[in-house]
Amino acid sequence: MTIVLITAVALLVLALLVLVHRWLWIRLVRDTTAPGGAVRRTGTALAFALPLLSVAALLAGRAGAPFWLERTVAWPGYLWLAVLLYLSLAMLVAEPIRAIWLRRQSRTTARDTSAGAARAGSVSTPAAGGVTAQGPGAKPRPTSAPTPGSGPESRPAAAGADTSGLEAQPDRPLAAAGVAAPGSGAEPHRAAEPHHPVQREGAGRGSAPQATLEATATLEATAGRAATADPEAQAGQPATAADPTAVGRTAADPEADPAAPTPAGAPAASAPSGVSRRRFARIVAGTAAAATAGTVGYGTYGVLRGPRVKRVQVPLAKLPRAAHGFRIAVVSDIHIGPILGHAHTTRIVDTINRTQPDLIAVVGDLVDGSVEDLGPAAEPLRGLRSRHGSYFVTGNHEYFSGARQWVDHVRELGLTPLENARRELPHFDLAGVNDIAGESEGQGPDFQAALGDRDRARSAVLLAHQPIVIDEAVRYGADLQLSGHTHGGQLWPGEYVAELANPTVAGLERYGDTQLYVSRGAGAWGPPVRVGAPSDITVVELASYQA
Template sequence: MMILVFVLVALAVLALLVLVHRWLWVRLVRDTTAPGGLARRVGTSLAIALPLLSVAALTAGRAGAPFRVQQVVAWPGFLWLAVLLYLTLTMLVAEPIRALLLRRLAHRTPSGVAAAPAEQVPAAAGAGAQGAPEEVREEPGPDAAQTPAPAPAPELSRRRFVARTVGGAAAAVAVGTVANGAYGVLRGPSVKRVRVPLAKLPRAAHGFRIAVVSDVHLGPILGRGHTRRIVDAVNRTQPDLIAVVGDLVDGSVHDLGPAAEPLRELSARHGAYFVTGNHEYFSGARQWVDHVRELGLTPLENARRALPHFDLAGVNDVAGEAEGEGPDFQAALGDRDRARAAVLLAHQPVVIHDAVRHGVDLQLSGHTHGGQLWPGNYLAELANPTVAGLERYGDTQLYVSRGAGAWGPPVRVGAPSDITVVELASYQA
């Protein structure tokens, strides 16, 4: 039954995408170009090729395609998905404007208005008469009266002008939005600073700084250079502890090991820690846990470390349940001294209610990307208790990072990437 529902939903989504592409082709290609022209042929070819590249980008990794092939299809395929989103939104906004302009055009050029006849020059009377200069004039042929005179400005060209103006403006807005969003991702995340008071934190730990890194998403697009920018940004903050809270990669250790290599240079007084995200379980979680350990990070797999002034715990992502490696709060937090403050690393915010039951003071998460592409934040709100920022749930506080990278399109709109330095504060200070 579940498989049937999945198939039906997939077919419905596919049908919707076909209809959207068809509509965009009509508005941006058919309505703006001459039949049979080069522009129409190119536009039609792109309308077919770009969605196919998007499908290839989404499926190449899961299908086991060579990493080089994944890289080739990822850039155009994923970028087109972002352009498609904002092109659809801008064209929906532009549609009533287009209709209004065409209506005004119809009022100005009503159908059935005859064109003005071409001016005719009469033949000279008495041509060749004495005393008058001879002038050769061409007499109109017998079919001249039946030849239609050229119309002034045809309505078709005006309609095409409207289509080009409206479509061009919508395309410019969509492409500009995506270009700005891609620039924000590729230049690297900014650094945010958040102060979080904890009631159980002793005065000696006041000002303790945790650099939170989530959702790096190393893959066919974001590679070693992106890791280097993140490591440099983290190290510049001089944190006391570094927490990498999942979705580090989208691919295997074989393909992305070199891209992750700069993580070896992360530096903090109390070390760097790692918990799995859902994408690790799509990419070989066991191999990545072993690899990040080789890079100098300490994986917390349903485990806890007693630091000098508080407990640091970590749980596996809920996606690990399919492999028998899901979160185990009892193993991570069950036997601890609840008089001590506890900070939990958990990739998805949805486990906050488990954290509350186990007396966690602060949970650090990612996963949501802050929505990544507006209006995706509204969808993210439906599936997550907190999409970004700091919120309180009973005696437990939850901080959700927007992430340091991007999944799919290397684009963020309305949700810039970040690394967050969480500064713990003691009520006794």
């Protein structure tokens, strides 16, 4: 039953990740790039490659992959998990803004289309040759008929010309008054003024209607050449005789090809105002990407910079006056691994030693890997210095990596492992228990062995990796439990998730007569990023009520 439940949860998480990646691809790639372009192909490739790298980073260590391969996939794979989180949050915030913009854009488009149709229906343009334009679809008609010739040699048109086609021509004004109308032997002449048609007679000369038709044909050819000469130069410009399709393009299709023709009979509309849909998508995607890069970049810097020192005073009722001011440097969740290595350990050791503690407590999750791979990175721990020594208890990640080999190795480095054991220090008892993850190997916590037979008149400080064992600490009379494990949530809003599984996520709280302090940890697991939960090394200063 447990296996079925775990499998179902894993499939659900996998399906969710697939849906999230597809949604981000739509918003960040499809909506912002042109089909078939290099940018879209690159974005699509990354949409497949990055999640695969994340899966490889999560599984490489447990699958027994070579350490060099773990290190290769760890940085991009783990870092993408942090980017994925904050990019998804940023795009979720942008979704309502996008919906509002699209709604306003639709209303603006409808309004512009209606206004354009109304203007097109009300325009009446006088045409050359006595033809009047009365609106879209209106049948042009001449204002007056030409006067017949006075001589028998006179003819109304050039040989073979048919003047009856004049009324079937679209309404087009001549471009200029001085355009020549080539005819059968005709001379260049100025176009007739509106309402004053001019008749030209004589052998070999065309009539006014014929001249008008020929001039119109000439203008059409000229306009066609101008429209095809530089289509990109006309994009976004007001509609002219050289670009008769521009009027039909509206905000309803902001990404329409500027050279696309307008369907016949479509109403004219004014040019759209504001930004196009694709440009708006690019603005949103760019803003989200910039916010994500800033957040993840600063969070990564905080981890690589090293933990800050935090100081907390904890009064204990049974602590003698002589122990007042006793300082315990608490460090947890160092997570030496394929990303955080020797330099990370060195920074932590140097920071601890600068606090000059009386005792050092390493409360679990020291490593993510084997001694063979990470032994050199853990070597700086040999330099820890304190008056009463350094102590270590296991965390859940030690059992993922081989707890026994690390218990033996930290002993070689000068730390004292407390495996369900206790040490009687001059003024209080220091106890430690194994992590509950050791139960699968028969090495779980044993509170009876650690705290069961002690003198309860003395104060007891318990080292336990997970805060969840606080109930047992209260039961066995521990005065203070020092823990880690939660990372303080590590990546906001992870703290709210951590609260579901832990009584305390970070800081000091009291449970009955026992106080619990939870450190945020000095390293990071998975993405080397912390947001809203800075890493720390805590100096716990014990205080006596008798002081």
